[in-house]
Structures are given as C-alpha cells and as structure tokens.
Amino acid sequence: MKRIAAIVLMVFALGCAKKYTKAPDTAGAPGGLTQEELEAGRIPEESVTEMDIAGRDAAAESDFSLDDQGKSAFKDIYFDYDQYDIRTDARPVLDGIASFLKNSGETNIVIEGHCDDRGTNEYNLALGENRAKSAKNYLVSRGVSPDRIIVITFGEEKPLCMEPAESCWQQNRRAHFVIVKSRFQ
Amino acid sequence: MIRIFLFIILILGSGVWIPPSAEAKVYLDITSPAVRKLPLMIRTPGTPASREIESIVKSDLGFTGLFTFVDPGVPGAEIIADIGVEVSDGFRVTLSLQDLIMNREVLRRRLISSVVRPLAHSISDAIYMTVTGKEGMFRTKITYLVNTAPGRKELQMMDWDGARSRTVTAKGLTSSHCWSQDGKYLLYASGRKRKWKIYIFDLKDFREMTLFTAEGLNMVGGTSRSELVALSSSRDGDSEIFTMDLYGKGFRKITRSFAIDVSPVFSPDGSRIAFVSDRGGTPQIYTMNLQGGDLRRLTFEGSYNTSPSWSPDGKWIAYSGRTHGKNQIFMVQSDGSEIKQLTGSGNNENPSFSPDGFFVAFDSDRDGRRGIYIVSLRDGGEKRITPKKMRASSPEWSPYLK
Numbered sequence: 001m002k003r004i005a006a007i008v009l010m011v012f013a014l015g016c017a018k019k020y021t022k023a024p025d026t027a028g029a030p031g032g033l034t035q036e037e038l039e040a041g042r043i044p045e046e047s048v049t050e051m052d053i054a055g056r057d058a059a060a061e062s063d064f065s066l067d068d069q070g071k072s073a074f075k076d077i078y079f080d081y082d083q084y085d086i087r088t089d090a091r092p093v094l095d096g097i098a099s100f101l102k103n104s105g106e107t108n109i110v111i112e113g114h115c116d117d118r119g120t121n122e123y124n125l126a127l128g129e130n131r132a133k134s135a136k137n138y139l140v141s142r143g144v145s146p147d148r149i150i151v152i153t154f155g156e157e158k159p160l161c162m163e164p165a166e167s168c169w170q171q172n173r174r175a176h177f178v179i180v181k182s183r184f185q
Numbered sequence: 186m187i188r189i190f191l192f193i194i195l196i197l198g199s200g201v202w203i204p205p206s207a208e209a210k211v212y213l214d215i216t217s218p219a220v221r222k223l224p225l226m227i228r229t230p231g232t233p234a235s236r237e238i239e240s241i242v243k244s245d246l247g248f249t250g251l252f253t254f255v256d257p258g259v260p261g262a263e264i265i266a267d268i269g270v271e272v273s274d275g276f277r278v279t280l281s282l283q284d285l286i287m288n289r290e291v292l293r294r295r296l297i298s299s300v301v302r303p304l305a306h307s308i309s310d311a312i313y314m315t316v317t318g319k320e321g322m323f324r325t326k327i328t329y330l331v332n333t334a335p336g337r338k339e340l341q342m343m344d345w346d347g348a349r350s351r352t353v354t355a356k357g358l359t360s361s362h363c364w365s366q367d368g369k370y371l372l373y374a375s376g377r378k379r380k381w382k383i384y385i386f387d388l389k390d391f392r393e394m395t396l397f398t399a400e401g402l403n404m405v406g407g408t409s410r411s412e413l414v415a416l417s418s419s420r421d422g423d424s425e426i427f428t429m430d431l432y433g434k435g436f437r438k439i440t441r442s443f444a445i446d447v448s449p450v451f452s453p454d455g456s457r458i459a460f461v462s463d464r465g466g467t468p469q470i471y472t473m474n475l476q477g478g479d480l481r482r483l484t485f486e487g488s489y490n491t492s493p494s495w496s497p498d499g500k501w502i503a504y505s506g507r508t509h510g511k512n513q514i515f516m517v518q519s520d521g522s523e524i525k526q527l528t529g530s531g532n533n534e535n536p537s538f539s540p541d542g543f544f545v546a547f548d549s550d551r552d553g554r555r556g557i558y559i560v561s562l563r564d565g566g567e568k569r570i571t572p573k574k575m576r577a578s579s580p581e582w583s584p585y586l587k
Binding site: 082110118119120121122123125126127129130150152153154155157158159 | 335336338358360361376379381401402404417419423424445447448461463467468488489491492505507512532534535578579
C-alpha cells in the first residue's frame with residue numbers, strides 16, 4: 001500500500017515537472033488561477049489598492065531642477081544634432097564664464113546638458129551629460145578647478161521650445177549655466 | 186490509503202476538472218500562422234456585476250483577435266462560457282466551459298476575489314488556457330512614465346488594458362525602468378537632488394530602496410531570470426554597460442568604449458545583452474555576451490536606432506528607428522537577418538513585448554499628446570490605453586504575474 005502511495009506521488013511529481021518544462025517562458029503562474037491561487041494572489045493586489053500613495057510623496061521630496069532657482073548670467077551654448085563637441089561659436093561664451101569664475105572665488109557653476117526631443121530619453125540623457133561634460137572640460141582647460149563645476153543632464157526633459165522645426169530643436173540642444181553661491185557637498 | 190489517494194486528487198484537481206479525453210484538445214493552435222477564430226458564447230445571469238465581468242472578458246479575448254462572439258440564443262457557437270456571479274463578501278464566480286460539438290463540460294472553476302477587474306482577467310486567462318493550451322497575459326501590468334511638469338516624470342503602473350493606474354513614485358525625474366523577472370520588484374533610475382540613482386521597489390510592501398549610486402548618470406536597463414541587472418553608468422567617464430545582481434552585489438563592467446553605451450537588456454535565456462551604442466558614429470543596436478565579447482551590430486539602416494526590447498522567444502528584438510525624419514517601431518531578428526516595420530503614423534518609440542510575445546506596447550504622438558499604445562502582432566490591431574489628456578511614455582510590460 002505504501003508502494004502504491006509512493007507511485008501515486010511520483011506520477012504527480014512527474015506530471016508537475018512536465019507541465020513546468022512545457023512552458024519555459026512563464027514565470028511560474030499557470031494560465032488561470034485556482035481559488036487558492038487567487039486568494040493568495042489577491043493580498044498584494046489589495047494592499048496596493050488600499051495604499052493610496054498617489055501624490056503623497058510628490059511634495060515631500062526634492063525637486064530635481066535647479067535653473068528655476070537662479071537666473072543665468074550667461075548665454076546658453078549650442079550643439080549640433082547628435083554631437084557633443086564644443087562648436088567655435090560657443091568658445092567666447094565659455095571663455096567669459098572661465099574668466100568670471102577665476103575672478104569670483106566664492107561662486108560655483110552648474111552646467112545642465114539638454115537635447116532636442118527627437119530620439120530616445122535614455123540616449124538623450126547620456127548625450128546631454130556628454131554635452132555638459134564637454135563644457136566642463138573646456139572650462140577646466142581654461143584654468144577653472146573641476147571642484148567648482150557640477151554637471152547635470154536633463155536629456156530632452158526640459159525643452160525651451162516645443163515646435164517640431166530645426167530652429168526650435170537647435171534652441172533645445174544646449175548647455176545652460178547657473179552660477180550658485182553654495183558649495184557642493 | 187484510498188482516502189489519502191483521493192485527498193491528493195482533490196488537492197491537485199481543486200477548481201480544475203478536465204475529462205482525460207479532452208485534455209489533449211487544443212481548439213486554436215496559436216503557433217500556426219493562419220489561426221482561425223473560435224466562435225464563443227458568453228452567458229451571464231445579467232446582474233450589474235456579471236455584465237461588467239462579461240464586458241471585461243469580451244474586451245480581453247476580443248483584442249487577441251482569436252475569438253468571435255455569438256450572442257445567447259443564436260446558433261454557431263463552438264464553446265459556451267457560463268459565468269455565474271454571486272456577490273457576498275466579494276465576488277464568487279463559477280466558470281463553466283462547454284464544448285458544444287463534443288457536448289461536454291471541458292472546464293469548471295470557482296474564483297473568488299474582492300476586486301472585479303483582476304477577477305474578470307482571471308476568467309479570461311482560464312478561457313484562453315482551455316482554448317489555446319497557452320498562458321494568457323490578461324493579468325499582466327504595464328509600468329510607464331507620466332510627464333507631470335517640465336523636468337518631472339513619475340512612474341505609474343496599470344493593468345495591461347490601461348485600467349487601474351496608480352503612482353509608484355512621484356519623486357524627481359524618473360527615467361528608465363524595468364521589472365524583475367519574478368514580477369515582485371520594479372527597478373528604475375530617478376534624478377533627484379542632482380543625482381541619478383537606481384532604485385528598487387518592492388511591490389508587495391510598496392516600498393522603495395536605493396539599489397545603486399555612483400557619480401554621473403546611472404540608468405537601469407533590464408533584468409534576467411538569474412536575478413542579474415544590466416545598467417549603464419558614466420561613473421568612469423562616458424556611459425558604459427555594467428551588470429550586478431538584484432541585491433547590488435557582483436558589480437561588473439562589461440563594455441569599454443569611448444562612446445555612449447546605454448539601454449542594456451538581456452536575452453530571455455540570459456546569455457546575451459542587447460544595447461545601444463554610438464561607437465560607430467551614430468546610435469545603433471548591438472548584442473554581446475555577458476563578458477562583452479562576440480559583439481555584433483544588428484542595425485545598419487538609418488542613423489538612429491535605439492530602445493531594444495527582446496521578444497520572449499529570443500528570436501526578435503523590437504526597437505525604435507528613425508526613417509523619413511520620424512521614429513517608428515521595427516523588429517529585427519536577433520541574428521540581424523530580417524527586419525519588419527510595425528508602425529507608420531506619427532513618432533513611435535520605446536517598444537516592450539508582452540510576456541506571451543503576441544503584443545508590443547510603445548508610445549506614440551500620432552494623436553497629438555504622447556500616449557501608450559499596444560499593437561497585436563497577430564493581426565496588427567492597435568489601441569491607445571492611456572487617456573488623451575495624459576502625457577505618457579516608455580511602457581514596460583510586466584512578466585506573467587500571479
């Protein structure tokens with residue numbers, strides 16, 4: 001009798017194993033839910049619903065933006081499409097920023113890199129960071145200490161201009177400079 | 186002993202009873218390219234709750250393109266689904282499927298829930314499984330980003346059909362995000378207080394923890410079934426691809442190039458990573474093994490190809506590519522051999538496969554404000570699932586969820 005029970009168990013074990021390998025793409029849950037599974041599954045479902053978190057922490061936590069807090073004394077510099085090298089027309093602006101920083105030792109600068117909104121957010125965030133870093137490297141080459149410069153990328157998330165036209169996209173492909181008094185942590 | 190035997194039968198068989206002879210029958214072979222439509226009749230008692238359930242089930246099954254619905258009393262149905270609904274301390278449903286040709290019941294199941302929509306989706310899953318022999322995706326979810334102000338994006342989550350959306354995090358500027366393969370965690374990169382960190386969010390406790398932090402831009406790509414996380418970080422200068430595990434351990438640098446490398450996703454078997462690199466001068470899709478070796482460029486058409494998403498069977502990679510000045514969704518075979526274009530109007534970006542591989546979610550500005558759409562790869566049927574007034578983007582389809 002024990003042997004029969006063992007065989008019965010083995011048959012079911014094999015049956016289950018087979019069922020599992022049949023559907024290698026699944027993360028575990030079989031098609032429909034049995035009563036037990038649904039009851040087990042409804043706990044997280046419910047806890048999510050009950051916790052009304054929408055908007056709860058929006059006010060509590062940090063704003064990522066900085067440029068709203070301080071108006072820039074400097075012009076933006078512009079970049080070519082999908083490029084991050086410093087154009088010749090950007091050099092006078094950067095030279096002006098470098099000499100300003102060298103003459104005012106208490107200040108620091110935030111460089112924001114931006115992109116136009118064509119293309120993918122993730123790639124554009126990396127591109128925006130490279131644009132801000134290019135500007136940083138130029139300032140460092142003009143004698144500004146790298147400790148006084150912080151770079152931030154916004155990618156395509158803060159466009160100045162919303163029209164789908166090259167003149168507008170050009171305005172968005174920029175590095176923006178914000179002078180800040182506070183020291184960076 | 187016989188009692189024990191019966192007990193085992195009862196446990197394994199509870200809720201599901203399929204006569205042995207019907208076990209092998211698959212009504213629709215969804216792996217075949219020319220699959221027919223199954224005529225299905227749904228009968229409910231007609232109470233408000235049962236009507237709501239019926240309408241959700243019809244919407245679920247209808248979008249698969251695999252069913253036609255036959256009204257009660259009209260001939261022509263092959264299967265009848267009887268959905269009995271009892272409302273007392275939640276909803277108690279008895280689902281019975283009858284094969285009218287063989288004249289027998291092929292499924293009987295009892296379901297209990299206090300929430301209508303997941304209950305209805307479970308009914309759809311049960312019908313779909315009986316008819317196709319495959320798991321349905323009606324209880325899956327989609328995470329996506331909502332642009333609430335310039336420089337501010339929050340991560341939200343909704344059912345696959347766009348219902349029951351809720352905020353996961355509203356802090357800062359959230360960007361790339363993905364699911365753990367067990368469906369228990371969300372991972373996302375968020376810019377807060379001048380730092381881009383990667384966070385992990387426990388969906389059971391609805392709680393956020395920091396997973397990875399470093400100087401520069403840090404973005405999460407994808408996860409593998411062996412609990413690996415692929416990410417990009419510019420901590421060493423330009424953006425490179427790294428992997429680590431879900432606990433933040435085993436950090437490894439995979440790429441070493443003087444270029445932007447972002448958006449890494451694992452192949453379903455976890456053996457390769459697809460990612461975006463501009464090492465050739467423009468952003469293109471590449472794949473490599475987990476050591477960074479055996480590098481292959483997949484896309485050569487056009488000068489801007491980004492956002493790879495690997496299909497669950499590993500055969501295809503969906504991506505967004507620019508053609509005639511607009512971004513469209515394409516699929517390329519993972520060996521680069523064949524390309525298909527999925528979209529044609531507006532700008533379409535950020536594709537993500539459903540876990541059954543039959544649908545792709547993406548964002549599009551074709552109707553004005555950017556929103557989330559899903560397209561059926563069976564019949565090309567499309568629908569917008571986010572409201573017209575919401576600015577939504579970057580959908581990530583969940584794995585199968587319990």
